[in-house]
Amino acid sequence: MKLSKAHLTAISIISVLIIAGGSYLLLSNSASQTFVPTEGLYCESGLDIASSLPNEMQFGDGLMLTLQLDPKEDSFLLQVIITVDSGGEEYREGISFDFILLEKGDSISLQLNYGSSLAGNKTFLALQPGNYSVNNIEVQYISCLSSETETVTLDQPFEVLQNGIENRAASAAWDVRTIDINTSAVSESSFTGSQFSIDSSPHLQRIELNTSLSLSGVLLLRVENVGLSNLSLFIDGSFNASSTNSTEFIFPLVTYANVHNLSLVLYVEGDTSATINMQMLTKRIKVMTAVIDDQWSSTFSPPQYYLDQVSERFTTYFNISFVISVSIPVVYEGGSDLFDLIDYSKDQFGKVLGLTPWGNDRVYNPSNFGLNMLLILTNKTMDHYGIVIGDKEGPYNIAVNAGGSVFAGGQRLSSSWGDNLFQHEISHVFGALDRYSSSDAPSVMTKASSASEVLSDILNNRLWLTLTHWLPEDLLLMMEVVLNFYS
Numbered sequence: 001m002k003l004s005k006a007h008l009t010a011i012s013i014i015s016v017l018i019i020a021g022g023s024y025l026l027l028s029n030s031a032s033q034t035f036v037p038t039e040g041l042y043c044e045s046g047l048d049i050a051s052s053l054p055n056e057m058q059f060g061d062g063l064m065l066t067l068q069l070d071p072k073e074d075s076f077l078l079q080v081i082i083t084v085d086s087g088g089e090e091y092r093e094g095i096s097f098d099f100i101l102l103e104k105g106d107s108i109s110l111q112l113n114y115g116s117s118l119a120g121n122k123t124f125l126a127l128q129p130g131n132y133s134v135n136n137i138e139v140q141y142i143s144c145l146s147s148e149t150e151t152v153t154l155d156q157p158f159e160v161l162q163n164g165i166e167n168r169a170a171s172a173a174w175d176v177r178t179i180d181i182n183t184s185a186v187s188e189s190s191f192t193g194s195q196f197s198i199d200s201s202p203h204l205q206r207i208e209l210n211t212s213l214s215l216s217g218v219l220l221l222r223v224e225n226v227g228l229s230n231l232s233l234f235i236d237g238s239f240n241a242s243s244t245n246s247t248e249f250i251f252p253l254v255t256y257a258n259v260h261n262l263s264l265v266l267y268v269e270g271d272t273s274a275t276i277n278m279q280m281l282t283k284r285i286k287v288m289t290a291v292i293d294d295q296w297s298s299t300f301s302p303p304q305y306y307l308d309q310v311s312e313r314f315t316t317y318f319n320i321s322f323v324i325s326v327s328i329p330v331v332y333e334g335g336s337d338l339f340d341l342i343d344y345s346k347d348q349f350g351k352v353l354g355l356t357p358w359g360n361d362r363v364y365n366p367s368n369f370g371l372n373m374l375l376i377l378t379n380k381t382m383d384h385y386g387i388v389i390g391d392k393e394g395p396y397n398i399a400v401n402a403g404g405s406v407f408a409g410g411q412r413l414s415s416s417w418g419d420n421l422f423q424h425e426i427s428h429v430f431g432a433l434d435r436y437s438s439s440d441a442p443s444v445m446t447k448a449s450s451a452s453e454v455l456s457d458i459l460n461n462r463l464w465l466t467l468t469h470w471l472p473e474d475l476l477l478m479m480e481v482v483l484n485f486y487s
Contacts, residue, residue, distance in 0.1 A: 045143035046072040060286025062113035075143035168280040169194040217319030296377035309419040364484040379403035388428035
């Protein structure tokens with residue numbers, strides 16, 4: 001569990017000790033455990049702590065703290081807090097435990113993942129690239145029937161790095177087949193990398209560049225050259241596209257995922273030499289997400305459970321995953337209008353965190369204290385299962401998901417449909433459109449618009465709430481939004 005700065009201002013531990021025959025039963029909201037303190041007068045509380053932290057981390061990742069704990073007596077671990085400095089401002093983040101038992105004479109090793117959370121009115125750790133310092137680590141525990149705190153001073157600097165752009169073509173192994181059109185002579189060679197030089201020949205040449213590599217997360221193939229034309233792309237043996245542009249060819253690859261065979265075919269005029277540069281760009285993108293939870297988690301699985309499934313699909317095509325930076329529990333007492341719920345949620349974001357209300361923006365702009373997206377969840381039956389709002393320039397950075405739909409006759413959302421609903425609404429945030437069963441192929445975006453169509457979709461296993469794939473046209477639309485993260 002991650003705690004914000006506000007949560008850490010006061011830490012209270014409520015326990016009841018029932019004394020019976022030298023054994024003490026510690027009661028809490030977790031399962032009870034038996035705790036046997038050292039007999040006699042020589043119970044010496046204490047904890048030897050060794051720690052290690054990385055010197056740098058990637059944007060969107062947590063700060064991985066490794067702890068080695070050696071207790072002098074049987075103890076219960078309660079919480080580990082780190083204090084981080086950024087430009088003279090201090091932030092605290094703690095991870096709490098359900099009374100982990102540390103036995104005397106034993107050593108326990110823990111890996112704790114910090115960061116990506118919102119503290120007070122500032123961003124914390126992975127929300128923004130930059131330089132930081134871990135000032136100290138506090139370990140809170142119970143030993144010898146008292147609450148204890150051990151503090152380790154570190155003053156260790158580290159840096160949060162912005163994720164870079166990878167050129168997948170740079171590591172590709174290419175087989176080259178050159179055919180002299182006049183003589184039919186064939187030569188073969190190979191190279192590794194994204195740059196290929198073409199030697200001058202007196203005759204017209206057909207040059208084939210072949211490779212096999214993963215296209216997951218790659219949006220575009222860009223080929224830059226001087227003086228070449230008539231370039232064609234084949235994927236898995238099938239013609240994809242061609243161009244006669246003499247300086248730059250651009251082919252979308254986002255509709256492909258996993259490993260494919262690629263062939264670039266060039267026709268080079270006689271007495272021509274040139275160099276072509278190939279780019280297959282991808283970038284690991286973490287979408288920092290704030291969650292408004294209107295009792296969703298009391299009915300359905302936790303938001304991260306569904307987001308993890310959606311992240312797998314977005315990662316496959318866009319190299320995008322979703323990180324919950326802050327989750328705000330609320331009890332919404334309004335009606336079934338999703339627009340009213342949006343207004344309420346934007347306001348709650350500001351009130352609970354002591355910030356300004358959530359502002360409408362594009363998902364690629366981390367404009368709300370370093371956050372990209374507001375995910376609103378309610379277990380109530382609303383007018384629709386979900387909604388995304390925007391303007392003529394495109395969708396805003398808010399996705400709403402509801403546990404039932406008045407429009408669907410009050411049908412409650414099946415728990416197994418949660419990830420499909422999340423994927424549908426978040427896809428709208430990235431520019432995908434609603435498709436309809438009467439005119440479009442089945443997909444996670446393709447909905448029925450009548451009762452008969454719903455029945456037909458269910459009977460034919462094409463109900464959008466059970467599907468996870470996108471249509472190629474929606475992948476291309478979302479690609480245009482994702483490219484904004486590359487600039």
